[in-house]
Amino acid sequence: MTLAVNNLTVRYGERTILDDISFEIEKGSIIGLVAPNGTGKTTLFNAMMRYIPVQEGSIVIDDRTYQNSRRDILALHKKVTFFPDQADLYENFSGREHIQIYAEIWQKDAERVDAIIDQLHMGHYVDRKVQTYSLGMRQRLCFAMMCAANTPIMLMDEVMNGLDPENVNLVSSVLETLRSEGKIIMVASHLLDNLDEYADKVFFLENGRFTYISDHHEAKQTYVKGKISRDAFDALTDLPEGTLYLDSGLCCIPTTDDADAVHYLQLLRANDAQTATVGPLATADHYVRIYDFTTENKE
Numbered sequence: 435m436t437l438a439v440n441n442l443t444v445r446y447g448e449r450t451i452l453d454d455i456s457f458e459i460e461k462g463s464i465i466g467l468v469a470p471n472g473t474g475k476t477t478l479f480n481a482m483m484r485y486i487p488v489q490e491g492s493i494v495i496d497d498r499t500y501q502n503s504r505r506d507i508l509a510l511h512k513k514v515t516f517f518p519d520q521a522d523l524y525e526n527f528s529g530r531e532h533i534q535i536y537a538e539i540w541q542k543d544a545e546r547v548d549a550i551i552d553q554l555h556m557g558h559y560v561d562r563k564v565q566t567y568s569l570g571m572r573q574r575l576c577f578a579m580m581c582a583a584n585t586p587i588m589l590m591d592e593v594m595n596g597l598d599p600e601n602v603n604l605v606s607s608v609l610e611t612l613r614s615e616g617k618i619i620m621v622a623s624h625l626l627d628n629l630d631e632y633a634d635k636v637f638f639l640e641n642g643r644f645t646y647i648s649d650h651h652e653a654k655q656t657y658v659k660g661k662i663s664r665d666a667f668d669a670l671t672d673l674p675e676g677t678l679y680l681d682s683g684l685c686c687i688p689t690t691d692d693a694d695a696v697h698y699l700q701l702l703r704a705n706d707a708q709t710a711t712v713g714p715l716a717t718a719d720h721y722v723r724i725y726d727f728t729t730e731n732k733e
């Protein structure tokens with residue numbers, strides 16, 4: 435299965451939120467979607483679901499193009515689900531009833547409901563009414579509902595919101611299981627380190643376009659990284675081309691071999707870097723590089 439989004443454009447009045455976006459995702463992939471608040475992540479998912487009018491663009495799944503007709507949208511929603519909004523939960527229904535409804539609508543059977551409840555450790559609360567649930571319990575229920583729908587494509591908006599670290603790990607491991615079953619999953623998230631643990635690629639949305647895509651399966655440039663002061667950075671000379679000083683205070687020096695790495699580790703430590711590490715830029719580093727205006731390259 436392949437999902438292709440072609441030339442998607444969304445405008446609200448004069449403002450262009452998505453500007454001619456195209457991308458393709460193969461089955462068995464998790465794509466992270468990151469950007470600051472208000473950039474257009476939810477808009478992208480809403481547009482893909484056709485919940486909002488799009489000015490231009492099409493969704494193609496396995497060579498079938500889904501347009502704006504009622505027939506196409508119904509067919510699209512059999513293949514793609516969007517993470518439920520907590521506000522749409524029914525306070526007087528139990529969690530189990532919610533999961534059963536999703537299983538019956540999408541899969542026409544509720545056989546897997548018990549297994550999903552066990553997998554997400556929801557047994558101790560799932561038969562209570564939703565009105566008694568905490569934020570994290572509701573969030574896990576929304577995730578369980580998507581698991582019950584079990585569509586080949588899943589759009590997860592802020593799936594980790596309100597989850598404690600243990601449940602972030604739990605949901606992350608279920609996402610990996612879903613990927614191994616061949617799903618296409620897009621995860622919009624502000625938990626950048628968490629995305630590094632499981633995403634195949636991370637799309638960075640900026641000014642209506644994906645200005646950078648980090649592919650976690652590609653060979654990456656290695657950097658020596660350490661936090662030093664701006665003054666200390668400005669005083670350094672003979673740094674290799676491609677050295678970055680991020681607004682977080684992180685100095686990132688590209689290296690070619692071990693001797694190089696040892697040399698720059700010593701240099702950063704001599705400049706009071708508390709910790710210095712060797713590795714590729716993480717999603718959080720790219721985020722600061724892309725969205726913070728004061729980032730500079732050193733020639």
Ligand SMILES: Nc1ncnc2c1ncn2[C@@H]1O[C@H](COP(=O)(O)OP(=O)(O)OP(=O)(O)O)[C@@H](O)[C@H]1O
Nearest residue numbers: 446447451469470471472473474475476477478622
């Ligand atoms: N119905 C609407 N009418 C006008 N503008 C809208 C509407 N919905 C969203 N917007 C605008 O579109 C932009 C993108 O919003 P969106 O919710 O997609 O951002 P986001 O990246 O998901 O943000 P967050 O991280 O806060 O969830 C925002 O500037 C928002 O104000």
